[in-house]
Amino acid sequence: MRRYTIALVLSAVLLSPATLADEFSTTDVDRWQGEFDSVAKKGRELWTSGAVGTNGVACAQCHPNAANTHPETYPKFQKQLGKVAQLFEMVNWCIKNPLQGAALPADDPKMTALVAYIHKERKGVAIDAGKH
DSSP, X not given: OHHHHHHHHHHXXXXXXXXXXXXXXXXXXXXXXXXXXXXXXXXXHHHHHOTTSSSSOOHHHHSGGGTTOOGGGOSEEETTTTEEEXXXXXXXXXXXXXXXXXXXXXXXXXXXXXXXXXXXXHTTOOOOTTOO
């Protein structure tokens, strides 16, 4: 009987955090999705406007609809950087080089918006073999 009680208590303790972690409503999910969509919309504005650089070139000129960005493949080796890089580092490479702008910190709201837009735009799109 004692073993059974210990096993029962242990099971309850081990399973309860997982159960509590999954408790959220569809209202929560809708709110979170709305917040993500709002940030991704700001990213699209930055992506298409040329505002992150100094020469008027927009990210969309080379990557319309975030084409060939493949965010799901990061971190990975990037030839341009000569190292294994995160997506934000590649975004910064593009900002500094083709767009002639200043790099953004990884936690800058503009970087968050750009990365959110890339993920939203490319979600569910098949990877093109040999591209980035």
